[in-house]
Amino acid sequence: METIMYIHGYGSDGNAKKGQLLRKMLPDYHVVSPTFDYDNRSPWLIQEQIRETVEKEDVQMIVGSSFGGYQTLCATSFFSGKVWVINPVHDVENVIRRIILKDAKNGENAERFLAEYLDFNKRVFVRQSQLNQSALWPEKTELNFALSTDDELLGDHRPLLELFPRHNHVVWKDNSGHRFFRFEELDILG
Numbered sequence: 001m002e003t004i005m006y007i008h009g010y011g012s013d014g015n016a017k018k019g020q021l022l023r024k025m026l027p028d029y030h031v032v033s034p035t036f037d038y039d040n041r042s043p044w045l046i047q048e049q050i051r052e053t054v055e056k057e058d059v060q061m062i063v064g065s066s067f068g069g070y071q072t073l074c075a076t077s078f079f080s081g082k083v084w085v086i087n088p089v090h091d092v093e094n095v096i097r098r099i100i101l102k103d104a105k106n107g108e109n110a111e112r113f114l115a116e117y118l119d120f121n122k123r124v125f126v127r128q129s130q131l132n133q134s135a136l137w138p139e140k141t142e143l144n145f146a147l148s149t150d151d152e153l154l155g156d157h158r159p160l161l162e163l164f165p166r167h168n169h170v171v172w173k174d175n176s177g178h179r180f181f182r183f184e185e186l187d188i189l190g
Helices: 017-025 043-057 067-075 092-103 107-133 158-163
Strands: 003-007 030-032 059-065 082-086 142-148 169-173
Touching: 003 017, 003 043, 003 067, 017 030, 017 059, 030 043, 043 059, 043 067, 043 107, 059 067, 067 082, 067 107, 092 107, 107 158, 142 158
Parallel strands: 003 030, 003 059, 059 082, 082 142, 142 169
Antiparallel strands: none
16 A cells, blocks of 8 residues: 655644545545644754655655645655645745744744744755756656645745746646645546
8 A cells, every 4th residue: 555645734733634635535545644843843853754754654645735835845855756735835934934933922942943944944945946946856756736826824826836847737726725625626646
């Protein structure tokens, strides 16, 4: 049985509705959906947890949503297989400042959180984007996007596609919002 990994977004967990939808949609596949502690673990440790799960579970496909979509794009630095990202964060600094840190009560931890992500973003996300823009993007890494035309949280996703122009499929959906629960309308396995 092939394994698919779902990476949830910020403020969610491994038992989120999207992970459950994937299990229901793909009953012939083993869907793993670990919980990631985005608030208390560095992005480097999150990536290590993803890598360990990929290796342990022999993951053939990763599906990530929102902040999990960002983590999924970064995981292409070590994962080569089919990837689906749903409304992924691509401007991590803006999203962290605007959404995650706006309610942060501990300023020192909030600034450390942001600094870790800025360093990680520069060293991993930007590098993967540059690789994707070059002819060196690995053919085995099939990159697919599911994007809402009406994402009230992240806005316009077209700049993301400029960062990752070498992709296999882009599915745009109206009336989906940021949460995008329309998995059954995606040809994830195709």
